[in-house]
Every structure is written in C-alpha cells, then in structure tokens.
Amino acid sequence: MGDDYLPCYGDDAVTKDFFISYNKADATWAEWIAWVLEEHGKTVVIQAWDFRPGGNFVLDIQSATQNCDRTIAVLSEDYLNAIYTQPEWAAAWNQDPTASDRKLLPIRVAPCKPTGLLASVAYVDFVDQTEAEAEELLLLALEDRAKPTTRPTFPPPVPQAERVTPATVVFPGTTQPLPYPRNPFFTGREDQLAAIHAALTSRGRAALSGLGGIGKTQTAVEYAYRHQAEYEHVFWVRAEQETELITGYVALAQTLQILGNHQDDPLMVVTLVKQWLATHEGWLLVFDNADDLRQLRPYLPTTNGHILFTTRAQALGDLAQKVEVTRMAPDVAVRHL
Structure with missing residues (x-):
C-alpha cells in the first residue's frame, strides 16, 4: 500500500499527504484510517508501518510533522491524556492556527471531549458509526466543499398571493399542536x-x-x-x-x-x-x-x-x-x- 517511507530531514525530505498521530491504545483505528486513505490514493506516514527498528523515534516524529501536508489526530481519552501525542497535533496547529488550510484533522474514535486549543478544531466523529459510514465520513472530510453530485431542484415560481379573507384568523401566540403530550415525570437533561x-x-x-x-x-x-x-x-x-x-x-x-x-x-x-x-x-x-x-x-x-x-x-x-x-x-x- 503506497510508497515506502524513508525518513529524511532537511531539503531531501519527501512530502506525504497525511501523518497519523495516535496513542498505542488506538493503533487499530489508526491503521484502518491509514489503509483507507492509501486505498484511495493518498500517501500516509504512520508509526506502525513506517518507523522501523534502528531508526530514531524522535527524529522520525519530527520528519513526519514537518514533511506531511496534514496531520490526522486519532482522538480518544487515551490520546488526550498521553504526553507524547500533544506535540504532534500541536505542530500541525502551529503551522495553521486559523485552520484556513485544515492542516489538523481530528477524528474522534471513542467518547472524549477535547479541551483548550484542540477544542476549537472541528472533528470527524466515528463514534457509533458502521465501517461504511466511517469511511464515507473520512472521505467527505478530505473534500474542500460538500457540494452535491447532482443539480438541486429548480425552485418553482411563487405566484403573487391573491387577496383572500380566510374563514378564521390565527390568533397571535397560537402554535401547531405538538404530536406528543408533555411528560410530567421528565427529569434530568x-x-x-x-x-x-x-x-x-x-x-x-x-x-x-x-x-x-x-x-x-x-x-x-x-x-x-x-x-x-x-x-x-x-x-x-x-x-x-x-x-x-x-x-x-x-x-x-x-x-x-x-x-x-x-x-x-x-x-x-x-x-x-x-x-x-x-x-x-x-x-x-x-x-x-x-x-x-x-x-x-x-x-x-x-x-x-x-x-x-x-x-x-x-x-x-x-x-x-x-x-x-x-x-x-x-x-x-x-x-x-
């Protein structure tokens, strides 16, 4: 899947599309995301596949954050509480603090609540999604626009309203009847x-x-x-x-x-x-x-x-x-x- 990744530093580095930042507890999610991306023609750097024995882990991380166009942060409580994942997403945020280039793409794979600067970046939510739904959400997130593939229906002309005196007049403050009665035992929420x-x-x-x-x-x-x-x-x-x-x-x-x-x-x-x-x-x-x-x-x-x-x-x-x-x-x- 994809080209071989050879960590390089300086001017000889090869730019990849995505660096997958994740905690080891979410390795299965990270590899699934990487596989789907490469299956659709994207290039990816992921620790599980690309950081090989004998390499320098810190320099490999530095190379990935510098030489990948975008970073995907695989969000979970484990990710948010880990120490070494913080610099990885922070590096992407620092390159694009206004998110105009969407350098940082968080994907939530387990219930969690980002805080601080990370909370300001909209995430893709995989929680409770099927595999097909998650793949669709991932690919949609890569698009710059959510324009539909077919032309929207042309709105019909609105005729000039005729002056009609209705049989009854709606009294101000009236509402359409709600389909459900109020639950007198409602609590919480x-x-x-x-x-x-x-x-x-x-x-x-x-x-x-x-x-x-x-x-x-x-x-x-x-x-x-x-x-x-x-x-x-x-x-x-x-x-x-x-x-x-x-x-x-x-x-x-x-x-x-x-x-x-x-x-x-x-x-x-x-x-x-x-x-x-x-x-x-x-x-x-x-x-x-x-x-x-x-x-x-x-x-x-x-x-x-x-x-x-x-x-x-x-x-x-x-x-x-x-x-x-x-x-x-x-x-x-x-x-x-």
Missing part, C-alpha cells in the same frame, strides 16, 4: 436543555444528536413546552422520510392558512412555507428524526427563527450546533418510565 437554548440564541440552529431510543425526541418535546411562551409559533415536522417532510409542510401551510389550492403541488407548498418562515420571526421549528441530512436540506428555511433537530447523525458540518445526548444514569432513567 438540564445540561442539554441549557445547551439547546444557548445554541438557538447564538446560532439559530441546534441539533440533539445521539443513538436511537436514547431520549432525543423527549428532550426536544420538553424544550418546546418549556420555552413555548418565548415563541409566537411552535411547529413540529417528522423528518425520517421525505413523505413525512412533505406531509408536515402541508400541515404547516394549513396552520398558517397559506395552502390555498396547492395541496396537490408539494414543491409549491414547500416554497410557500419556506417563504413564510423567511419573512416572519418568533417561531420554533422542530425537525424530528432528521437522520438523512442531505434529504433534509431542500426543506430548510432561512434561519429567521429557531430550528431544532433530533438526529442520529454525528457529522453535522455547518447545519447546526451539536448537542450530544448520551445514556442517562440508571436511577435517573427509571424516573422517566
């Missing part, structure tokens, strides 16, 4: 609820991310009820399937009384709802079970209000601020039953 509020206040978008059945929807329901007085409208759209997205947008259009005669024209309904959301403030829109982010993007409005997602996806890119939902302690979980 205060950190996540606070993080949602902070993310929505600062960025307008937040995403509850975690495994299926772990409590993301219940947390979103609690947030919606707890903060509904802060919004004029609260909307809920199921997003697991595209048919659910369309059905949800039709329901929104009916609630907002903008559906008109377009109930049989899904593209027009989506356009009308997105136009309404883009021109009004004071709303919260929840996309529940939004696991397929590419499927979801055509339905996203301009963030003139607040958008909350629940999703199993880990790599969110610029979609939203991620709020991780993990398993509750057993004594707290029992109180949810």
